[in-house]
Amino acid sequence: MERAVRAELHRLRSVLGEQADVERVLRRRLALRMQEQGAVPVKDPVGWFIGRGLPQRQHCPERRCDDGRLMHNGTDCEACRWLVWDKRALRTSVAQRLAESLGLPDATALLAHDVPIDLRTRLESTLRQECRELAQKHAAAMQEHALYEEQLREAGERRRQEEAAWAQEQQLLPCEVCGQARSGGLCPGCRATRQTEERIREAVGLALAVFGDQPQSPAKADLAVASAAEAGMRRRVEGSIAACRAEGGFASVAAQRGLLEAELELDRLRSSSLEYLASTREARLAGRQAFEAEMRRAPMYESYQAAQQGALEAEGQAQQRVAEHLLKERLRSFRAERQRQDTAPPDLYAIRASEVRALLCSPRPSPDKAAADSAGGTRRDGQGRRTELVRQPLGKATVATAHATAGSV
Ligand SMILES: [Zn+2]
Ligand SMILES: [Zn+2]
Structure with missing residues (x-):
């Protein structure tokens, strides 16, 4: 258990930076998890700690996000908010497609609370599949973006080098009036x-x-x-x-x-x-x-x-x-x-x-x-x-x- 805590602290430091008070972050997380557990008794404390209390719950691309909150300052995670809206829209569109394939007039029955269990299972599994695909697409887009940024940075560096070389070349030019060497064009x-x-x-x-x-x-x-x-x-x-x-x-x-x-x-x-x-x-x-x-x-x-x-x-x-x-x-x-x-x-x-x-x-x-x-x-x-x-x-x-x-x- 101690090793698990040390590993998590180390991981948190790599996410939040060396200056971050990672122990405080972890204490806050445990307090929140216990609050969430409420009056329900914990039968296996070590199992609960390793499986539920300790791990970060990151459902969005924001690395500092833990269960919809930013770990370093405790504010709501903006990325999660977008994802919730996305998921709601996604659920509706998946339900509509499923209703079409089942020959139902619309998705109302599928989205209702009293939907039959087999339909609910089908809806949830389709939804999970779509979510996985979306996450993969998102990860690919993030990678592409990172690559693009890297290319931009390299291009900027190249341009700076070219400009420096040009300036040096200019410095070596003779004076255009009297011909004095290394005068930057004009002595x-x-x-x-x-x-x-x-x-x-x-x-x-x-x-x-x-x-x-x-x-x-x-x-x-x-x-x-x-x-x-x-x-x-x-x-x-x-x-x-x-x-x-x-x-x-x-x-x-x-x-x-x-x-x-x-x-x-x-x-x-x-x-x-x-x-x-x-x-x-x-x-x-x-x-x-x-x-x-x-x-x-x-x-x-x-x-x-x-x-x-x-x-x-x-x-x-x-x-x-x-x-x-x-x-x-x-x-x-x-x-x-x-x-x-x-x-x-x-x-x-x-x-x-x-x-x-x-x-x-x-x-x-x-x-x-x-x-x-x-x-x-x-x-x-x-x-x-x-x-x-x-x-x-x-x-x-x-x-x-x-x-x-x-x-x-
Ligand atoms: Zn988030
Ligand atoms: Zn001159």
């Missing part, structure tokens, strides 16, 4: 150069969206703005790369430095754009309204000076908000316009690029002229407004150069 230096070009394109777009006169029909002034933005960016980037190389930096490190410079420059252009947009009529109007609204609340401040200070802050914030909104709107419509133009010839960016190249190849302005430019000395009538508004170094350079170029184109 760090060439990647930085490519990203720098993207930043430059972004800067040109930003300058055109904010400072361009007619985004719908690019005119000469637009071309000048684009050229100036691109030239400004390239000057900074190339200067930074040259400085890095002069310090003995590798080409790829210098390219990274160039990218960093391009990003800084783009940031500067963005803030000068915002500053310019904050001084447009639209933004100033919103600022004045905010100022006046805050001044109406002056009695809530401690002093007149404090109210004025608060109103000035509100004015600045309102102008900033409008500037940000305008920037977003202009960029959006500029991009939409560019997308529209991209689908139709001619290639405006190519035209601009050739303009810029021409600009880069032309001799630099004399120091005197450059100083005059940066001081705003060469402003033209009707264009001074914009130059005046932009105070950031890049913005000033951009617009001043733009106007200088506008004159030369």
Whole structure:
């Protein structure tokens, strides 16, 4: 008996896992079996224990099921519930078939309580046979499912291995630009150069969206703005790369430095754009309204000076908000316009690029002229407004150069 208990405990551990409290599971099972036995006396305790008390009653595919209950948590077994419904339906269908073969009008007589004993025996034996067949079918389906899952797992593993091999292969590819070996298709230096070009394109777009006169029909002034933005960016980037190389930096490190410079420059252009947009009529109007609204609340401040200070802050914030909104709107419509133009010839960016190249190849302005430019000395009538508004170094350079170029184109 002790050996039987140990064997059952061992088996339970293999079903429920090493962490499970299998002794408690077995105690609960015995308590339930004794409850089920009720007042009926047990003549052979060992026989009862080995035959009825100890064994698990698993009637469904769920391995943790004992007599319709899950052993590890005591809840009802879902699989059993389905089986009960299945069995009821099965009993009815078997009874109907049997009734047909016996020439009975329907299965009511066979399913009734007072069915003759020989008919009941026939029904039960057919039912048992059907149940056995169903169980076999179920076991075969389970096996098939397990096989399918195994195949899935193997396929997943194969795919992972293939992907890893592909990634390794990619890593071994040379750089598609400079041919450097084992660069994963693009070496760090060439990647930085490519990203720098993207930043430059972004800067040109930003300058055109904010400072361009007619985004719908690019005119000469637009071309000048684009050229100036691109030239400004390239000057900074190339200067930074040259400085890095002069310090003995590798080409790829210098390219990274160039990218960093391009990003800084783009940031500067963005803030000068915002500053310019904050001084447009639209933004100033919103600022004045905010100022006046805050001044109406002056009695809530401690002093007149404090109210004025608060109103000035509100004015600045309102102008900033409008500037940000305008920037977003202009960029959006500029991009939409560019997308529209991209689908139709001619290639405006190519035209601009050739303009810029021409600009880069032309001799630099004399120091005197450059100083005059940066001081705003060469402003033209009707264009001074914009130059005046932009105070950031890049913005000033951009617009001043733009106007200088506008004159030369
Ligand atoms: Zn079950
Ligand atoms: Zn490369």
